[in-house]
Amino acid sequence: MFRLTIKESSLGGLLASTYLGYSLVFWLYPFLWLGVLSFTDWQFIGLPTFSGLKNCVAVLHDPLFWKAMKNVFLFLFYYLPIVLSASLLFAFGLRRIKYGKAFIALSFLLANVSSGVAYSIVFSKLFSEYGPITLFLQAHLGMTVPWFTAPDVAMISIALIVTWKFVGYYGLIFYSGLIAIPKEIYDAAALDQTGPIKRLFRLTLPLMNAQIVMVLVLAISVAFALFTEPYLITGGGPLDSTTTPMVVMYEAAFRRMQPGWAATMSIFVAAFSFSLIWLVRRSLEKNIEKV
Amino acid sequence: MLTRLLFPVIFTGATLLLSGCGQEEEKETSTLKMWVAPNITQETFWGGVIRDWNAIPGNPKIEFTAIPVAGSSEEAIMNALASGTEPDISTNIFIGFATQLAGQGLLTNFSTLAGYDALVATRKMEPFTKAWEINGENYVIPIYVSPIVYWWRGDLLKKLGIDHIPVTYEEVYSLSEKNVAAGGHYSMQVTAGKNWWDRWFDFVPLYYAASGNKPYFNNDRAEFNNPAGLEVLTFIQKMFLNKWSSYDFTSADDPLVTSDVIGAVRGPWDITRYREQYPEILNTIRIGPMLTATGRAAPATMADSKGLVLFNSSDKKEEAWKFIQWVYSNPKYDVKWLEATNMPPAREDLLTNPLFSAYLENNPLAKEIISYVNRATPPAATTRTIDVQRSMTQMIERTIFENASPAQALQKSADEINHAQGK
Numbered sequence: 001m002f003r004l005t006i007k008e009s010s011l012g013g014l015l016a017s018t019y020l021g022y023s024l025v026f027w028l029y030p031f032l033w034l035g036v037l038s039f040t041d042w043q044f045i046g047l048p049t050f051s052g053l054k055n056c057v058a059v060l061h062d063p064l065f066w067k068a069m070k071n072v073f074l075f076l077f078y079y080l081p082i083v084l085s086a087s088l089l090f091a092f093g094l095r096r097i098k099y100g101k102a103f104i105a106l107s108f109l110l111a112n113v114s115s116g117v118a119y120s121i122v123f124s125k126l127f128s129e130y131g132p133i134t135l136f137l138q139a140h141l142g143m144t145v146p147w148f149t150a151p152d153v154a155m156i157s158i159a160l161i162v163t164w165k166f167v168g169y170y171g172l173i174f175y176s177g178l179i180a181i182p183k184e185i186y187d188a189a190a191l192d193q194t195g196p197i198k199r200l201f202r203l204t205l206p207l208m209n210a211q212i213v214m215v216l217v218l219a220i221s222v223a224f225a226l227f228t229e230p231y232l233i234t235g236g237g238p239l240d241s242t243t244t245p246m247v248v249m250y251e252a253a254f255r256r257m258q259p260g261w262a263a264t265m266s267i268f269v270a271a272f273s274f275s276l277i278w279l280v281r282r283s284l285e286k287n288i289e290k291v
Numbered sequence: 292m293l294t295r296l297l298f299p300v301i302f303t304g305a306t307l308l309l310s311g312c313g314q315e316e317e318k319e320t321s322t323l324k325m326w327v328a329p330n331i332t333q334e335t336f337w338g339g340v341i342r343d344w345n346a347i348p349g350n351p352k353i354e355f356t357a358i359p360v361a362g363s364s365e366e367a368i369m370n371a372l373a374s375g376t377e378p379d380i381s382t383n384i385f386i387g388f389a390t391q392l393a394g395q396g397l398l399t400n401f402s403t404l405a406g407y408d409a410l411v412a413t414r415k416m417e418p419f420t421k422a423w424e425i426n427g428e429n430y431v432i433p434i435y436v437s438p439i440v441y442w443w444r445g446d447l448l449k450k451l452g453i454d455h456i457p458v459t460y461e462e463v464y465s466l467s468e469k470n471v472a473a474g475g476h477y478s479m480q481v482t483a484g485k486n487w488w489d490r491w492f493d494f495v496p497l498y499y500a501a502s503g504n505k506p507y508f509n510n511d512r513a514e515f516n517n518p519a520g521l522e523v524l525t526f527i528q529k530m531f532l533n534k535w536s537s538y539d540f541t542s543a544d545d546p547l548v549t550s551d552v553i554g555a556v557r558g559p560w561d562i563t564r565y566r567e568q569y570p571e572i573l574n575t576i577r578i579g580p581m582l583t584a585t586g587r588a589a590p591a592t593m594a595d596s597k598g599l600v601l602f603n604s605s606d607k608k609e610e611a612w613k614f615i616q617w618v619y620s621n622p623k624y625d626v627k628w629l630e631a632t633n634m635p636p637a638r639e640d641l642l643t644n645p646l647f648s649a650y651l652e653n654n655p656l657a658k659e660i661i662s663y664v665n666r667a668t669p670p671a672a673t674t675r676t677i678d679v680q681r682s683m684t685q686m687i688e689r690t691i692f693e694n695a696s697p698a699q700a701l702q703k704s705a706d707e708i709n710h711a712q713g714k
Contacts (some may be wrong), residue, residue, distance in 0.1 A: 044373040045395055129539040130551070148485075149538045151692055235486035238538070238688045254366040255677050257391055 037263035044257060055264035065265055068245045069272060071155065075244070076223045078159035083170060083219060084212075086163055090171030091178050105175075108168025116228030123161045124148070124233045148234050151241035158229050158242055162222065170215045177211030178204070206286075213285045217277050224273040245269045322352045323607050323614065324378035328364070328597070329357035332563070333382070336631045340624055344614060351610040358383060372397065372602075379605035380615070382434060384598050386423060386669045387676030389431045392600065394674055398430040399601040404612050413620045415644075418665065419637040423598060425672050431598035432615060433637035435628065438663035439496040439593045441579040442547060442557040444572070456579035457554070459586040460526045467535035470553065480546055480555035481527055481536040482687060487680040491670060492556045494683050496593035497523040499668055500581035504591035508671040508679050508708070515683075516705035522584050524697035528690040538691060548572050554579065558595060559633040559660050578659040594667035596637065622646050635661045675708075682707045 006014075038055055040048030059065050090108060094101060111119070126133050127147035137143050147157040181204065189199050205212065227246035230236055236243035245265065253262035327337045334357055341353050356378075361367035364383045371377040384392075392398050401407050407429070411417050419433040443456050451469045467478035483492035494515075498507050502519035530536040536552075546552040548569050565573040581592045601611050618624050625636035626646050633654070641647050641661045651658040673679065686704035689695040695703075 043395055044369050045397060125544075129537055130544065130549070146539070151688075235484070235489075235684075237485045237684060238692055239685060251677060254363070254369060257369065257674075 034263045034266065037260045038267055040260055042260055044259065048260070051260065055260045058261055059265045059268060064240070064243065064248055065245075065268070067240050068243050068248045069269075071240075071242065071244055072223050072226070072272075074155050075159055075162075075226065076220065078156050079162060079223060080216070080219060082159055083163045083166055084215065086167045087170035087174050087215065090167055091174035094171065094175050095178055105168070105172055108171060111165050111167070112169040114165070117232060119161070119165070120229050120232040123164075123229075127157055149238060151237075151239045154234050154238060154242045158226070158234070161229050161233075162226070166219070166222065170218070173211050173215055173218075174208060177208035181207045209284070209286045213281060216280050216284070220273065220276050220280065224269055322354050323380065323605075323611055325353055325355040326358045326368070326378045326381040326383075327355055328383035329360070332632050336628055337382070339627065340618055344617065350614075351607065353614060372604075375604075377602050377604060379607055379611045380599060380601055382597065382599045384431060384600050386425075386431070386596070386598075386672050387674065389423075389598065389600060390425050390672045391674045393425045393428070393430040397603055399603055399605075399608060399612075400428045400430055401432060401601070401612075402429040406612075406616055410616050410620055414622075414625075415638045415640045416619075418639055419596070422594070422669050423596070423672075431600055432619060433596055433598045433669075435597060435632070435634040436637045436664050436667055436669075437559050437595040437634045438660060438667035439492055439556055439558070439581070439595060440660055440663055441554050441581070442561075443554045443577045443579050444547060444550065444552075444575050445577045446575040447550060447553045448577075451553075456577055458580060458582060460522075460529075460582055460584055462586075463526075463554075463582060464529065464533075464535075466553065467530070467533065471535075476534075477537055477546070477552050478535045478554070479530060480540045480552045481530045482538060482540075483556055485538070485684070487677055487684055490680040490683045491593060491595060492558075494523060494527070494687065495670060495680075496556070496581050497526070499593055500583050500587070500590035502591075503587070504666070504668055506671060508673055508675075511673070511675070513679065513682075513705040513708040516701045520701050521697055524686065524690060524701055526582070526584075527687055528697055531691045532694075538688075559635065559657060562633040562654070562656055573656070576656060578656065580663070589666055591666045591668060592663055594664075594669045596667075596669045598637075626650065629657070633657050635664050639665060675711075678711055679708055 036048060039050060039052060041051045041054070042048035094105060097104060125131055128134065129144075129146075129149075134145060134147070137145060146153055148154050185203060185207070186199070189203055194202070225246060226244040227250065230242040230244050231247050231250070234242040236247050249262040249265050249269070252265065253259045325337070325341070327333050334355075337355050341355050344350055345352050358364045358381070359367045359371075361370065365388050368377065368381060368384075368388075389398065393400075411420050416433060419436055420429050423429065423431050423433050425431075441456075448454070448456070448466075451466065451473060453466060453469070457463045457466055463479060470476075470478045481493060483489040495507060498515055498520060499505075501522045502515075502517070505514065505519065507513070507515040507520075531538065537546075540546045540552070540555075547555045547557065548565075562573070565576070581590050583590050599615065601608060601615065605611055622638075622644065623646075625638060628634070628636050629641075629647065630650055635641055635657075638644075641664065642651070642658070651661065670676065671679070682704045685707075686700045689700040689703065690697055
């Protein structure tokens with residue numbers, strides 16, 4: 001009787017082929033197409049025509065591109081300290097909770113899976129001039145915060161909203177790092193009479209290096225991919241103060257019908273994003289042995 | 292053992308893959324495809340029209356669907372065009388998008404089709420087809436023309452002792468002062484929002500009114516850096532600097548309903564919403580024209596207008612054209628459209644044709660809005676709508692947030708637009 005024999009390595013290749021096929025279709029093909037678009041003129045219809053470096057020059061000379069890039073860094077400037085401290089607080093709090101830990105963790109995580117469109121509408125109402133937050137601040141502190149209407153404040157408001165979305169997610173990552181720190185290390189620190197501040201900065205945070213770097217990488221990725229909140233809440237304004245690369249690329253590709261320009265910009269944005277991540281990892285990542 | 296297991300896995304996978312790829316929906320060559328605006332009112336209207344058409348023996352069948360969900364109708368249509376899945380006919384096309392599509396040779400030029408002139412005459416839509424010309428040609432059948440007008444709260448005006456609707460900037464300033472003196476805060480929603488498309492509802496109609504219906508963008512150049520543009524921008528700035536208006540209204544609840552303002556731009560599409568949700572407020576609404584410096588008689592305004600196109604890629608153009616002629620040569624459907632949407636069909640006999648009388652007599656607000664149709668002009672037919680209106684948004688924001696003088700802001704915006712064109 002005929003019996004098909006198959007080598008283990010071939011079998012492995014065969015099983016992996018599904019993923020490889022998927023990657024070819026959904027990663028390599030768009031990636032190559034992106035390369036083609038960057039060096040061509042195309043308006044969705046017909047064949048692209050070679051345009052050399054025209055798109056590169058056009059993107060680099062467009063003030064909107066630079067404004068959007070500057071806004072990413074401005075966003076990170078506000079977002080990182082807020083989200084890191086909020087997530088750490090969440091993780092520390094979660095560690096101390098005795099009952100309902102899973103419920104609380106999931107409640108915070110719910111924000112992360114909420115629809116961007118839905119919560120953008122909710123926040124635009126909450127922060128509006130007649131929204132409860134503004135009215136509360138007016139009534140109790142006598143101050144009016146122009147959350148989305150002042151160019152200097154709008155990006156902070158966006159950073160606060162994105163923090164709300166990610167605090168549970170990052171907090172759980174921190175929590176996993178926190179509970180992995182051996183108790184003996186803290187016992188030793190107690191014997192040495194180490195104070196809580198010193199313990200935090202010399203022990204806990206360094207031992208959570210892997211989680212902190214991971215959250216930083218995720219946060220940087222979020223900053224470069226920011227779209228729904230500025231697009232729906234501020235429209236990128238006022239005075240382009242919340243315009244992000246994704247908003248600019250979306251409008252260029254689908255509104256101005258310049259997919260080549262948008263594709264080129266996406267390559268620059270990716271280069272900036274990867275460089276920043278590389279820089280963060282290189283300067284902060286450490287190989288920590290806990291045992 | 293492993294190989295025994297492997298075969299069913301591979302077989303199932305291959306079957307799934309092949310069934311996924313292979314069952315490409317065969318296009319029914321005899322069926323016309325039509326996309327309509329993705330909202331329940333228009334879907335219901337077109338559902339009725341197409342049911343009537345399909346019931347006529349011998350007519351090619353039409354299938355309609357709402358424009359697929361995407362960031363915008365334009366995006367969905369572009370994606371369909373890129374992938375070759377576009378319909379034969381699509382509605383919900385604004386003039387800027389039509390100009391882009393026509394520029395790429397994607398649209399049928401209706402004016403070259405037999406029976407076009409007769410259809411224009413029958414539907415009495417000549418002024419509108421003229422306004423929708425793109426490089427002298429007609430690629431779009433205008434469906435509706437919604438003039439941009441102000442809605443004023445008659446009850447609040449009365450409280451301030453004002454018995455007429457403001458028509459000049461000065462009247463609005465004086466009203467605003469009275470309102471503040473009476474303990475009020477804001478008097479008008481001057482800007483419609485923060486996005487580029489919101490300029491269709493503030494600067495553009497005010498500019499049309501101030502300039503006597505002159506274009507704000509022509510021959511690829513900004514044309515609004517002139518005394519009319521200055522008048523409008525000065526008015527807008529003054530309203531904000533005096534805190535008589537807020538830039539945050541769009542994210543709040545409707546300020547006209549909450550009595551936070553006395554006047555705001557609203558469209559005929561809002562009539563249904565108000566009728567269902569705020570009938571008492573609707574009863575107080577009085578319609579007013581675009582404001583001008585001198586209270587010019589019958590000032591122009593902008594027409595929020597959408598149309599229907601026939602794609603060049605259609606292999607059933609003849610049938611599609613027959614359908615379009617059938618719909619728009621029968622005023623019954625324009626009456627139904629008006630009843631369903633409150634948006635004025637693009638025809639100039641709305642106030643004189645007895646077919647519309649019954650509806651208009653029972654809907655005085657719609658009737659009043661319709662009286663503005665003949666002086667409402669669509670936005671500029673340009674592929675650069677976003678650049679132009681984005682720059683206008685920045686222009687307004689510079690006067691509000693950076694305290695730039697209106698003259699400087701106008702100059703900067705015109706330079707930006709013209710420089711971008713130069714590039």
